[in-house]
Amino acid sequence: MSVIGIDFGNDGCYIAVARQGGIETIANDYSLRSTPSCVAFGEKNRVLGVAAKNQMTTNMKNTIHSFKRMLGRQFRDPKVQAEISSFPFRVVELPDRGVGIVVQYLNEEQIFTPIQITAMLFSKLKLTAEQALGIKVNDVVIGVPCYFTDAERRAMLDAAVTAGLNVLRLFNETTATALAYGIYKQDLPGPEEKPRNVVFVDCGNSNIQVSVVAFNKGKLKMLATSADANLGGRDFDRLMAHHFAMEFKSKYKIDATGNPRAWLRLCTEVEKLKKQMSANSTDLPINIECFMDDKDVSAKLNRATMEEMAAPLLKRVESTLQHCLQDSSLKLDDISSVEIVGGSTRIPAIKLLIEKVFNKVPSTTLNQDEAVARGCALQCAMLSPAFKVREFSVTDVQPYSIRLVWQDESGQEGDMEVFPKNHQVPFSKMLTFYRREPFTLQAQYTVPSTFPDPIIGHYTVENVAPGPEGECQKVKVKVRVNLHGLFTVASASLTEKRETTEESQEIMETEDKQDKASTDGPVNNQDSKVENHSTPAEEGSQQEKMETEKSTETPTPTKVTKNEGNEKKGKKVLKTVELPIKEVIKSLNAADLNSLVERESQMVQADKLENDRINAKNAVEEYVYDVRSRIYDDLEQYISPSDREKLSHQLEDTETWLYEEGEDCNKQVYLDKLAELKKQGEPIKGRRREREELPAAFESLLSSVQLARKATEQFNQGDEKYNHLDGAQVEKVEKVIVEKQEWVDKNLGVITATALHVDLPITSSQVRSEKSSFDALVNPIINKPKPKPKVEEPPPAEKKEGDKAEGEQPNGPKINGQEQEQSNEKPTEPMDVD
Ligand SMILES: Nc1ncnc2c1ncn2[C@@H]1O[C@H](COP(=O)(O)OP(=O)(O)OP(=O)(O)O)[C@@H](O)[C@H]1O
Ligand SMILES: [Mg+2]
Structure with missing residues (x-):
């Protein structure tokens, strides 16, 4: 995951x-x-x-x-x-x-x-x-x-x-x-x-965001945020680019502001200059060749002049910093440090402003x-x-105040602020309405907002009908700013009065479960903690306001428990009915989103195919370059002069083909082309590789033969190390040694006699497999372990009382109790411990 x-x-x-x-x-x-x-x-x-x-x-x-x-x-x-x-x-x-x-x-x-x-x-x-x-x-x-x-x-x-x-x-x-x-x-x-x-303070490419956060062990709480959504590094770039464009206009009579390509090049160069300026206060040059009308341009700028030009931008930085401080209601002394992130906080003037506003040197x-x-x-x-x-608990805030607007039954507009600016999120509130019919709530940002269209969405609570006596129903609406910071109407429910029966008791149980499930939806514990903790107080205060709208026929809730009374009929209970909500929000509908998903995945697939095709083409090109240079270098001796010439032509033709009719073929054409080239090129590389690997392979085989020969000689001399070997087996080894030596001598002769550009009749892998089979046959014979000598059991009479005491075993190491016990049990095999 x-x-x-x-x-x-x-x-x-x-x-x-x-x-x-x-x-x-x-x-x-x-x-x-x-x-x-x-x-x-x-x-x-x-x-x-x-x-x-x-x-x-x-x-x-x-x-x-x-x-x-x-x-x-x-x-x-x-x-x-x-x-x-x-x-x-x-x-x-x-x-x-x-x-x-x-x-x-x-x-x-x-x-x-x-x-x-x-x-x-x-x-x-x-x-x-x-x-x-x-x-x-x-x-x-x-x-x-x-x-x-x-x-x-x-x-x-x-x-x-x-x-x-x-x-x-x-x-x-x-x-x-x-x-x-x-x-x-x-x-x-x-x-x-x-x-x-x-x-x-995070000042990036196009915006600056400031926040004040309170930290305690295991938690953070966002106190306030402020931002200027239109102020970042690119604004400094544009300012400088404009300055240079004006200079070039008077100096070279060219206008970069009307030429998108020149403007883009200027902005790119200026950004580099700006970064240098963060580390240097001296005059810095800008030089662009063939900038416009084939003219090379150059100019200079230093940090102080740039800062002067950027004064209006810096003023806005300062006011964003100050806004945040004000919104947090903290005094300067309450702030322990200022941390900077984002590329543009590297600009020295911005660092200085931060220090000026917060009276602290910013840290990184x-x-x-x-x-x-x-x-x-x-x-x-x-x-x-x-x-x-x-x-680590994280308590965030939301940036704008959100209000709800609705019409009451008489068509009068009502409204209230549900989430003030910097209200903590995620958060839910329960609102109560008294209605006889479906009604619509409109959520919007409280004007003035930075968004031109303040409306967040319309939410229609459906299936609301008058009560049995035509009275208003109590409708509870849960509004929420969720984990993503999105406003939602999470649920709406209606409380109905019912006569109890056994059936209705079952309904109550289900209702309980639904209630639990709808409390939070798919959010984390932290979210529910916030909600559970704070909802009751909020609910009370909201209810008060909303109830100005309520009808006089307000039903009084009756608390019902499952074991209430034995009578099966006539008892009034409350039943909670979840109501459907139809929302109109600024989000794609499922069908549109699905088609985007499909389109994107098709484009990803198409990119992959194109990538594979280009890789296949590049592989042909790389092979051409690789082999072409090497047949006159390290591969030269491994190809005959006439074949070299032929291959050289083939490679050149392929290169030309790549730039002409082979420029835009499908993947298989390139794969075939590469295979064709490899048919010629790989045997040459193979011959070189074999000549490099064969000596090591023969050396390894010969060293096995040598070791075996030494063992047989020692056996024949009666060496004590080998006197347990079987003579017939040793003879078998001697025979194989002779055969293998002959095989090596013969093949080494062939190799020496074969020209480098001709394929050898023997390969290094064959030699390695000869060594393996030799080792498999010979090693078990010559490495046969010696049988263990019999050790006389000490006569029982020599054993004394106390001989079993720890540490007094003659040959066994003192390891632990268990080891001790074992050696006591097997006094005849003390050598085994060694
Ligand atoms: N040494 C520097 N001096 C001045 N500016 C710099 C320096 N290094 C990077 N920048 C600027 O920082 C900006 C990029 O910063 P960052 O990566 O934080 O932005 P971003 O996160 O992509 O954008 P945004 O946060 O606005 O969406 C660029 O404008 C770049 O020119
Ligand atoms: Mg950023």
Whole structure:
């Protein structure tokens, strides 16, 4: 069972795995731990991760990036529009108002959604993990920005499902970082002591997230989070790129802002410069050859000038830091340290701001790039039944306040805030409504929200009908923010009054069970702990508010127990009936999701076939290069001059073929071509190999013969070592020795007489098998063990009282009681102990 954590960053992804020895990050096929969040399309296949980024400048229109920022959003969303304005690829509005990314794939125009593109990247990460671990990967925990809305989270889950991943939890990146920090800390204050408050700042490629977390032994509690979803390293890149573009415009009369390829190259170079700037404050050069109109460009910039330009960005960093501090209601003195993660916290100006706001030098206890993935892997291990992890409770918060809106029976709108901002999650609340007919609840983010469409979903509680006397029914609705941070209406139930009979008692029992089952659904213990602990108080307060709506015919609940009364009729009991809920949410329906899953798996299969085809082609090319250079080098003597010339022509023809009609064949054609070449090339390599291996094989055989000969000679000289051997058997050995020596001499002669480019009549494996059969025949004879000499039993008269005392056996070592006992039992065989 896989225990994997994924940090899907806007710039790059990290995969971490929990193993018995701890958490490790996984390297991809380029031996890199970061896999760029890039997906590219070609004529024959998709190109994913590192390979996609590498071909970006030559295939700009079909290389997709920054798609994480479009997940769960509509085309007209200002955030999407802002992204599109900087994309070199085409994005269109889909009939459902969603985002469609247009690419040329398999020689035709195709449109994919951000969910599909994300799924493609996830498929790549899944494959990377599977190749590294050698097992199938399904269960994962994926990091999400803490500010992600319901729609964005649902889109992320849909993408994961499309890629065949089973998400045990969408885990806020801030919380993942905090977990990766806290679980290894041995010196946290005790559970009842004042917690240790730590600030975490994660500034990545496109966002900054800040959190304040309270740690006690065995637990962490998120106190507050704040974020700027549109501020990260790429904004510094763009700022500098714009600066240089202006400089080049006046210096070289070229405008990079209007040329997507030049702009992309400039951004790439500028990012490198920015990283150098984090370590150097001096003037740093930027040089790009053939930048535009065949002109080489160069310029300089230093850190101080960059910081001046970036003042507005830095101001926003500062206000995000301050927001979090305010939301946490902590004083500076309450904060014990500030930890930084994310690539852009390496920018010195950002570090200084952190120090200024929190009055502490930021520390880098965690691996800045891998902390989120590691925290996710830890969480996956905690949720996985296959893994045992140190107990550590995680209490998270949700970023926006959520309210419910409904219409009462008279059509009046009612609303209430169910989960305020920074309310702990996962969490459930029970609300009570008094209704005669089905009703709809609308969940929405309290305006103003960072999401243009504040509506989370509509939930219609069905099958509500008036009571027997036309009165309102008491409907309990359980609302919940679950482990993924998704709002749900988890259940709705109606309490009916019934006359008891034996049957109704059975119903009560079933009802009990259902109730238990519906308490939590598929969530972990930690979740239920939170809920059980806090629900009653919440339920009371919610009920109070909701009951302003209630009808006057409120039924009073009567508590009923199973053994209540012996009468079979006439007793009033309450029966709980689960009500169906119809929801309209921003998530794909099952049929659409299934078709995405199928499409993705077809594309994965097609990529695999194309990969195999390319590998087969590369194998032909590699063979050509390998043999062609070696027949004039180490293989030269093992092929006759005329054959060498013939083979050389064949190799050259194959190389030409690869670039012409053989450029684009199917896999079998390449396999056949390789087989054809190998028919010529392998015998040459084989002859060389044999000439190398034969001496060692003969040496080994001769050494066996030599040993056997020595043994027979010693036997014939009456050596005491061999005087137990049987003479007839020894004669047999002598005969085989002679035969084998003749065989060796004959074959060595043949080998010497054979030219190097001619196949030998004898192979090294034949020689090795000759040695084996020789050893099998000879060794049992000459290595026959000597019989044990008989030892006289000491006369009983010599035994004295006390001879049995420990340690006084003449030849037996003093081992333990048992050994002692044995040697006492067998006094005649003391030699055996030696
Ligand atoms: N030494 C450095 N100095 C300045 N910036 C750096 C340095 N190293 C990396 N970066 C920047 O960090 C960013 C990448 O950071 P990170 O990997 O944390 O982002 P991400 O997780 O992919 O994105 P996000 O968190 O926004 O989704 C890039 O913009 C990169 O240029
Ligand atoms: Mg990140």
